Amino acid sequence: MKKYPNRQIHMDFHTSPDIPHIGELFNSDEFGETLKTARVQLINLFGKCHHGYYYYPSKIGKQHPNLNFNLLQKQIDACRKQNIEFTVYTCVGWNEYWANAHAEWLEVSPEGVLGSKRPFEREYYRWNKLCLNNEPYRKLLKAEFKEMYEYFKPKGLWIDIILQNECVCKSCTQKMKEIGLDPQNKQDRQRMSRIAQIDFEKDIFEYLHELDANLHVYFNGYSYAMDLQDEIAISNKQKQQYNTFMDIESLPSDEWGYTHFPISVNYANKYDKEITMMNGKFHTSWGDFGSLRNKSALEYECFRALAYGAGVCVGDQLHPSGKIDKTVYARIGEVFKTIEEKEPWCLDTTKIAQIGVYGTTKSSDNITSAVDRAAEGAYRVLQELKYQFDFLDLEDSIERYALLILPDKVTLTPKAAAKIDNYVKNGGAVLVTGVSGIGENKQFLLETIGIEYVGQAAYCPRYIHIEEELFGNVPAMDYVTYKPGVCIRGKENVEILAYTVNPYFNRSEEHFCSHRHTPPRTEVSQEPAIVKYGKTIYVSSPLFTDFAENGVKAYKDLLAEMISILVEKPLVKADLPALSEVIIRGNNNKDKSKIVHILNYIIQRKCQILDTIEDVIPLYNRKLEIRCDNEPSHVRIVPEMKTLDFIYEENYVKFVVPELQGHTMIEILEND
Ligand SMILES: [Zn+2]
Numbered sequence: 001m002k003k004y005p006n007r008q009i010h011m012d013f014h015t016s017p018d019i020p021h022i023g024e025l026f027n028s029d030e031f032g033e034t035l036k037t038a039r040v041q042l043i044n045l046f047g048k049c050h051h052g053y054y055y056y057p058s059k060i061g062k063q064h065p066n067l068n069f070n071l072l073q074k075q076i077d078a079c080r081k082q083n084i085e086f087t088v089y090t091c092v093g094w095n096e097y098w099a100n101a102h103a104e105w106l107e108v109s110p111e112g113v114l115g116s117k118r119p120f121e122r123e124y125y126r127w128n129k130l131c132l133n134n135e136p137y138r139k140l141l142k143a144e145f146k147e148m149y150e151y152f153k154p155k156g157l158w159i160d161i162i163l164q165n166e167c168v169c170k171s172c173t174q175k176m177k178e179i180g181l182d183p184q185n186k187q188d189r190q191r192m193s194r195i196a197q198i199d200f201e202k203d204i205f206e207y208l209h210e211l212d213a214n215l216h217v218y219f220n221g222y223s224y225a226m227d228l229q230d231e232i233a234i235s236n237k238q239k240q241q242y243n244t245f246m247d248i249e250s251l252p253s254d255e256w257g258y259t260h261f262p263i264s265v266n267y268a269n270k271y272d273k274e275i276t277m278m279n280g281k282f283h284t285s286w287g288d289f290g291s292l293r294n295k296s297a298l299e300y301e302c303f304r305a306l307a308y309g310a311g312v313c314v315g316d317q318l319h320p321s322g323k324i325d326k327t328v329y330a331r332i333g334e335v336f337k338t339i340e341e342k343e344p345w346c347l348d349t350t351k352i353a354q355i356g357v358y359g360t361t362k363s364s365d366n367i368t369s370a371v372d373r374a375a376e377g378a379y380r381v382l383q384e385l386k387y388q389f390d391f392l393d394l395e396d397s398i399e400r401y402a403l404l405i406l407p408d409k410v411t412l413t414p415k416a417a418a419k420i421d422n423y424v425k426n427g428g429a430v431l432v433t434g435v436s437g438i439g440e441n442k443q444f445l446l447e448t449i450g451i452e453y454v455g456q457a458a459y460c461p462r463y464i465h466i467e468e469e470l471f472g473n474v475p476a477m478d479y480v481t482y483k484p485g486v487c488i489r490g491k492e493n494v495e496i497l498a499y500t501v502n503p504y505f506n507r508s509e510e511h512f513c514s515h516r517h518t519p520p521r522t523e524v525s526q527e528p529a530i531v532k533y534g535k536t537i538y539v540s541s542p543l544f545t546d547f548a549e550n551g552v553k554a555y556k557d558l559l560a561e562m563i564s565i566l567v568e569k570p571l572v573k574a575d576l577p578a579l580s581e582v583i584i585r586g587n588n589n590k591d592k593s594k595i596v597h598i599l600n601y602i603i604q605r606k607c608q609i610l611d612t613i614e615d616v617i618p619l620y621n622r623k624l625e626i627r628c629d630n631e632p633s634h635v636r637i638v639p640e641m642k643t644l645d646f647i648y649e650e651n652y653v654k655f656v657v658p659e660l661q662g663h664t665m666i667e668i669l670e671n672d
Contacts, residue, residue, distance in 0.1 A: 004216075004245050004274045004311055005041035005085060006343060007336045010158075012286060012317035013046035013055065015064060019320045022067040023055075026322030032078035034324045038333030039340055042085040044158045044313070045075050047148050050127055052097025056151065060144045062097060071322060076152060087216065088154040092132065092141060092200075093161030099128035105137040106130055107167040110189065116165045124287070132164050132200040133171040133192075142207055149211055156216025156244060157208065162200060163221060163367075164193040172196070191364060194234040197221055198242075205242035216244040222367045224248050224275070226267035226375070229393040230413055231363040237393065245274040247313060249369075252301060253610040254285030256369050258603050259376050261301070262383065265308040267359065267391035269351050277305035280315035281328050284610060287317060292328060296662065297613040298335050300601040303663035306346045307583040307597035312339060341639050345595050345665055349585035352594070354571050355382065355389040355563075356401040358410040358436075374408035374434070377544030381556050384578040387563070388571045398423050403566050408434035408542035417445035424448035429535040429566035431559075434542035435486055450494040450533030454487040457527075457540070463501035463520040464529040464541065464558075470497060471561040478520045479554050485541035487527045495532040499524040500540065530562070537562045569651065572596075573625040579603070580619070580660070584626065592670040595638075596626055600660045619660040625652040630670040638667045 015022060035043060048054045053064035056072040072088070079086050099106055099115055106115040107129045115128030130137060145157060166189035173183045179195070181188035201219045208217050223239035224246040232238070240246065246268055250261035261277055268275055279301045283291035302312045314332050318324065360374045375391065382389045382405075390401075394416040398404060404420060406412075412420070417437060424430055425448065432449055439445040443453050462485060463478040478501045490496055502525050503518035505511040513519060531538050539562070547555040564570075572582050580600050587593040601613050631648040635655050644666070646655040653668055 004276065006311040006347065007039055007339055008042045008044065008276060008311065008313035009035065009040050009332070010044040010089070010278060010313050010315045011046065012315060014049040014051055014287070014317070015053070015320050016051060017053065017065050020066050022064050022320050023069065023071045023322035025319075026071060026074060028074055028078040031075060031324050032082040032084070034326055034329045035079065035084055036082040038329040039336040040084055040332075042087065042155070043079060044087045044089045045072055045079075047072060047088040047152075048090045048095075048144070050091055050094040050096065050161075052095040052099070058144070058147060060140065060147055072152070085155050087156040087158045087218075088148050088152055089158045089160065090144065090148060091160035093129055093163050094127035095130055096128060098137075099130060102137070105134045106169070107165055108169040110166055110168055110186075116167070129163070129165060131167050131169050131171060132162070132196045133167070133175055134169065135171065138200070138203070142204070145204065145208060146211060149208070149215065156218065158218050158220070158247075159204070160220045162197055162219040164196045166190060166193060167196075187364065190366060191234060194364070194367075198234065198238045201239050201242040218243050218245060218247055220247065220249060224264050224268040225361075225367055226264065226359040226391050227361045227363045227365065227393065228359055228411060229363060229395045230411055230416075232395070235363040235393070236367065237395075240271065240273055243273075245276060247276045247278050248310070249278045251278075251280045251282070251285045251315070252297070253283065253612055257371060258611055259371050259379055260369060262304070262308065263371055263375055263379050263391060265305075265310055266379070266389060267393075269309045270353070270390050270396070274311070275309065276311040276313045277301065277308075278313040278315060281332060282315070283612075286315060289317065289319075292331060294612055294614050295331060295334065296601060296616055298331065299338070299662055300599065300613050302335050302339060303342075303597075304581070304599055306339065306342060307581070307585070307599065307663075309346075309349055309351060309585060312336075342665060345587065345638050345667060348588040349595060350588055351390070352571065352584045352586050353388045353390040354401065354567065355387050355403045355405060356392045356396070356398055357382070357389050357405045357407060358392050358394070360407060360409050362411055373545040373548040374542065375544075377546070377548035378405055378407040381544065381547060381559050383581055384556060385560050385563070386570070386572040386574050386576065386582045387567075388584055398428070401428070403429045403431060403563065406430070406432045406436035407544040408436060409545075410436040412437045412439065412445050414439070414445060421446055421448045424534070424536060427535070431537050431539075431562055431566060433539040433544060448534065449536045449538050450491045451488045451528075451531060451538050452491065454489050454527075457485040457487050457500075459502045459506055460484040461517045462503060462541075465499050465501045465524045466558070467498070471558050472564075474554060474557045474561065479552070480517065481541040481543065481546055482550055483542045483546045488531070488538070488540050490528055490531050491533070493533070494528075496528045496530070497532055497537075498528070498530040500527045500529040501525060530558075532565070535566060537566060569627055571627045573652070575623040576619070582624075587667075590669060592630065594626065594628070594668045594670075596624070596666040596668065598657070598660055598664045598666070599662070600664070601662055616662045620658065622657050622660060623654065624657060624666075625654045626668060627651055628653045628668060628670055632668050632670050635666060635668050638665050
């Protein structure tokens with residue numbers, strides 16, 4: 001059962017000491033009533049900001065120099081009056097005040113840069129970085145957290161910037177030596193960074209739960225982020241146990257983009273951990289004063305969160321004067337009102353997935369908000385084809401999936417390879433592309449895919465020779481693949497569905513042809529491009545990465561045919577364009593009830609710097625077929641309660657949706 005409030009605000013308040021009269025226009029009634037009218041259930045209020053100032057009279061540090069009253073207390077009182085819950089925000093990794101006062105607490109980069117920030121660098125998001133491994137700093141933070149807890153008794157603490165760069169400060173070098181890591185080795189420094197984050201969260205979480213076992217604790221430090229758990233001890237997954245819930249910070253117009261949230265949530269939402277999607281009211285991102293997110297964009301991001309079983313937290317920044325912006329909350333309120341109406345079909349639901357897709361990030365890789373292209377390609381292909389899928393790490397159970405996909409560069413351990421081989425031997429299907437599953441011995445660890453690794457392809461780009469009618473309606477042609485592939489050899493009884501075609505030569509100063517890459521030779525090579533072996537298919541080019549980078553529709557069409565060979569009965573068949581998204585969830589409150597979410601928004605690059613959404617173009621009379629084990633008793637659009645006619649044939653419930661605006665939910669209740 002979902003316990004965490006669904007409609008939240010994160011109210012940033014990073015405020016320069018050079019701005020006067022902080023909070024002078026704060027009006028308690030206006031603040032509380034504006035939030036209440038916007039149907040806000042929980043707000044994250046600022047105890048301390050990145051500039052390093054407190055917004056109450058702290059005994060630990062310095063209240064903002066131009067604030068002359070307890071702003072946080074007044075905000076809390078205003079919220080309590082309106083029955084709005086609150087958490088208190090504080091930050092760890094960035095604190096300009098303490099950075100200036102305590103140079104010994106700062107990170108030291110391997111190049112010797114203090115605070116991991118060069119002098120005079122002041123582009124967006126550049127703050128001096130304090131080190132998580134510094135014990136005196138950590139001790140002070142514990143005192144601060146205790147003070148905030150005892151002073152305000154919040155529902156929780158929201159603790160920001162649990163990040164750690166490659167740090168070679170005295171604390172870090174000493175700790176590295178103690179655990180056998182070499183500070184001069186980059187990989188060891190990255191390992192220390194992971195260890196520091198997990199250790200910090202464990203230490204603080206246990207400390208806070210000694211104070212109050214019911215206190216909600218969230219560390220903003222990628223606890224939701226997918227890595228393969230190929231090294232369990234340093235995996236992001238370790239952090240999940242130290243977070244009461246997971247807030248997926250993902251502002252689509254900034255570094256995260258529109259694919260970050262769905263990839264993250266499709267990994268995280270299969271676990272028993274509550275999730276919130278955090279976007280923002282900003283046109284671009286945090287700190288974009290004087291901007292308002294397009295209503296359609298805000299709707300899409302929030303409704304997509306509901307479809308994936310997440311709550312919503314919209315980021316805002318309060319003006320230094322303390323005056324809440326009614327225009328902003330009118331817009332948020334419009335969306336929150338609709339969310340409130342949809343909630344009965346969203347709050348207690350479980351993901352339904354048919355395909356498992358392995359992630360591509362190793363536990364020792366740097367953690368960033370950047371989306372890996374192979375995972376992005378898999379997401380785009382499956383979402384556009386309306387398949388229901390989870391992203392997986394190597395420790396996830398796999399028996400429930402009809403198909404596993406290893407996109408382009410999945411690192412397997414021998415144990416994970418054996419698990420997948422066993423899954424295939426028991427009737428499971430696998431689609432493998434690129435160098436996925438190649439072990440340290442330069443051979444495929446998976447025995448069930450029927451191929452041997454020969455080496456890296458000699459030519460790039462090269463071509464895939466597609467013959468007429470072999471892949472559905474994909475027309476015959478030698479299709480270029482832009483990314484480097486591999487050469488393989490098929491074992492006995494392998495069915496070769498396509499061969500590669502090499503170009504005459506690689507483009508170089510010595511040999512080049514025309515404006516771009518070299519044309520294909522007139523004969524196919526002896527190197528297979530696509531092979532089928534039992535219920536497995538292997539593709540020797542990284543088609544998912546290529547699709548994410550270059551968007552060639554033929555790649556998606558080829559992959560669609562391969563997936564349709566491996567998955568006999570998809571959960572969804574839909575007469576919908578590629579841009580429409582279909583997500584199915586099971587309603588835990590109603591026996592055998594399914595909620596089908598359809599999102600119909602157009603993500604556009606309308607300007608130089610970002611993708612956004614402005615228009616919703618309705619669709620009419622679209623047919624859907626949803627796989628159901630039993631004949632339904634009703635199919636209806638909710639919350640409007642508009643009943644739809646349907647027929648039930650061969651385990652599919654078939655119906656026509658008369659009109660699709662932005663977000664539509666359809667409830668299917670099966671008979672027992
Ligand atoms: Zn350090």
